[in-house]
Amino acid sequence: MKNTQIDIAIVGGGVSGVYSAWKLKQSFPDQHIVVFEGSDHIGGRLLSVKPPEIPNMTAELGGMRILENTQKLIVDLIKTLNNELPPDEQITLYDFPVDEPQNLAYLRGEYLRLVDFVTNPNKVPYNMSFLEKGNGPGTIIVNAIEQIVPGITNPELTEDQRREMTREASFDGIPLYKWGFWNLLYRVISSEGYQFSMDAGGYDSTLVNWNASDAIPWYLSDFGMTPKYKGFTNGFQQVPIALAELFEKAGGEVRLERQLQGFDYTDNQFTLHFKDGETITAGKLILAMPRRALDLITPDSPQLKQIQPLISSVTPRPLFKLFTTYANPWWRISGFTGADGKFVPVQSGRSVTDLPVRQTYYWPNSDGTPAVTGRAMLLASYDDGNNIGFWDGLRPQRSKAWKTGRSHAEIADPFVGDDDKIVSGKEEVIQSNLNQTWDEYQAPRRMVDEVARQLQQMHGLDYTPLVKSAAFRDWGEDPYGGGWNSWNIGVKSWEVRDQITNPIAGTHLYICGEAYSDAQGWVEGALQTAEIMLGKLIVSSGANLRQNTQVSELQLD
Numbered sequence: 001m002k003n004t005q006i007d008i009a010i011v012g013g014g015v016s017g018v019y020s021a022w023k024l025k026q027s028f029p030d031q032h033i034v035v036f037e038g039s040d041h042i043g044g045r046l047l048s049v050k051p052p053e054i055p056n057m058t059a060e061l062g063g064m065r066i067l068e069n070t071q072k073l074i075v076d077l078i079k080t081l082n083n084e085l086p087p088d089e090q091i092t093l094y095d096f097p098v099d100e101p102q103n104l105a106y107l108r109g110e111y112l113r114l115v116d117f118v119t120n121p122n123k124v125p126y127n128m129s130f131l132e133k134g135n136g137p138g139t140i141i142v143n144a145i146e147q148i149v150p151g152i153t154n155p156e157l158t159e160d161q162r163r164e165m166t167r168e169a170s171f172d173g174i175p176l177y178k179w180g181f182w183n184l185l186y187r188v189i190s191s192e193g194y195q196f197s198m199d200a201g202g203y204d205s206t207l208v209n210w211n212a213s214d215a216i217p218w219y220l221s222d223f224g225m226t227p228k229y230k231g232f233t234n235g236f237q238q239v240p241i242a243l244a245e246l247f248e249k250a251g252g253e254v255r256l257e258r259q260l261q262g263f264d265y266t267d268n269q270f271t272l273h274f275k276d277g278e279t280i281t282a283g284k285l286i287l288a289m290p291r292r293a294l295d296l297i298t299p300d301s302p303q304l305k306q307i308q309p310l311i312s313s314v315t316p317r318p319l320f321k322l323f324t325t326y327a328n329p330w331w332r333i334s335g336f337t338g339a340d341g342k343f344v345p346v347q348s349g350r351s352v353t354d355l356p357v358r359q360t361y362y363w364p365n366s367d368g369t370p371a372v373t374g375r376a377m378l379l380a381s382y383d384d385g386n387n388i389g390f391w392d393g394l395r396p397q398r399s400k401a402w403k404t405g406r407s408h409a410e411i412a413d414p415f416v417g418d419d420d421k422i423v424s425g426k427e428e429v430i431q432s433n434l435n436q437t438w439d440e441y442q443a444p445r446r447m448v449d450e451v452a453r454q455l456q457q458m459h460g461l462d463y464t465p466l467v468k469s470a471a472f473r474d475w476g477e478d479p480y481g482g483g484w485n486s487w488n489i490g491v492k493s494w495e496v497r498d499q500i501t502n503p504i505a506g507t508h509l510y511i512c513g514e515a516y517s518d519a520q521g522w523v524e525g526a527l528q529t530a531e532i533m534l535g536k537l538i539v540s541s542g543a544n545l546r547q548n549t550q551v552s553e554l555q556l557d
Contacts, residue, residue: 038258039257182209259274262297358384452465
């Protein structure tokens with residue numbers, strides 16, 4: 001194939017990639033800017049699909065919410081996009097519930113309500129210390145953090161102020177960035193308090209050994225300081241899709257199913273080699289990719305080998321989601337009768353367990369209201385860390401889909417429920433502006449049978465609710481390597497974050513994305529590093545323009 005010349009190549013069609021493209025097209029309207037995405041859709045780890053026969057719900061197989069009170073970049077971006085989008089394509093949000101007091105905690109074989117952690121602590125089957133007993137998992141960790149960095153839980157502090165505190169703080173004479181979060185927690189809480197916080201908190205990877213200087217402010221923003229979550233009426237993937245459409249409307253170009261093999265750099269030009277044999281030459285190259293994706297192209301990219309210590313400064317963390325649909329919201333009967341004689345149903349937020357399903361979310365309607373009657377959906381398993389391995393024996397081999405270019409439904413023995421039979425191949429599945437379908441992510445039969453068994457056990461039922469349809473996504477697959485990334489122990493993240501955005505001085509190689517940010521695991525982090533990177537690129541391009549102008553003037557003289 002012939003070699004095509006462009007001005008700016010952006011590899012990666014996730015949020016950081018399409019956001020950078022959109023912003024650069026505004027700054028350089030006459031330049032040829034192209035986004036190359038290896039998959040068949042825009043969005044990266046934002047993946048929103050409509051379940052069959054439930055048009056008023058959107059399953060979030062990837063990212064599903066934002067923190068409205070602390071994540072200014074994404075909140076402002078949504079406002080900006082809504083000023084440009086037509087009325088019928090507005091990005092609207094709803095309050096995203098999490099921990100409701102009547103919801104369940106099935107831990108060590110005991111059935112509890114979340115409220116029991118505080119009101120009935122003797123029922124909690126963990127041998128915790130006197131100070132830990134009677135607190136929920138988040139409170140135990142927040143109290144531990146306050147012991148490690150006194151004053152950091154002051155609600156008057158900003159996110160930036162907390163990060164500055166952890167960068168300067170030490171524990172036992174050792175800077176926090178040289179401590180593992182798990183190591184530190186074990187110095188101030190009991191092993192049972194730690195295990196309870198892990199089990200009842202619902203996540204495995206958040207409390208493991210990653211850079212304590214980053215883990216502490218990260219944990220406080222998400223779990224500790226009265227977070228306010230917002231979900232997306234039409235799915236979170238609407239955000240990158242809107243950015244891509246505005247970029248194309250301004251004259252930009254998006255090319256899907258273009259897997260980058262590697263690149264060379266000679267004579268101030270990047271030559272990109274794609275797996276289909278296409279070759280592209282670009283003056284500037286932006287890799288809007290997570291660590292695992294960078295690792296995959298490093299063998300054929302000499303420049304990336306030079307910056308391997310920067311690339312390997314984070315660790316990908318596995319993440320798994322499985323959605324199931326039903327004829328009705330059967331979980332409502334798992335509620336209880338209050339002191340006033342009124343029945344309080346389980347209907348929104350999540351329940352937790354130490355079973356491999358870990359967290360189950362009672363999925364809301366698109367306006368945030370709970371499902372009361374009719375077809376309904378669960379985020380049956382929201383799983384991370386070591387528990388991901390449990391599902392490996394019940395699913396296709398990892399990475400096979402990326403290497404072969406085939407979907408889950410093609411390589412698995414998919415579970416085909418009644419709803420799948422109804423909608424398969426028909427157009428009544430409403431996808432709004434989303435271009436992915438539920439069928440492409442159908443879960444294998446054995447996986448569905450197992451999650452149904454665990455849901456029955458978790459909810460104390462004497463029957464197994466009938467699954468109508470199921471879809472899953474394991475973000476540990478290539479090219480993502482994980483659902484999020486965390487800073488390694490011993491890394492000064494604030495230095496790497498800035499350096500990796502333009503890692504080799506004197507070149508126009510740029511890297512951005514959630515992996516190397518302060519807000520790992522969040523779209524906010526992708527936008528943060530994109531902004532840092534764009535600032536460097538635009539300043540550098542301006543300097544080049546000034547140099548070129550001076551050269552032209554000298555030639556004219």
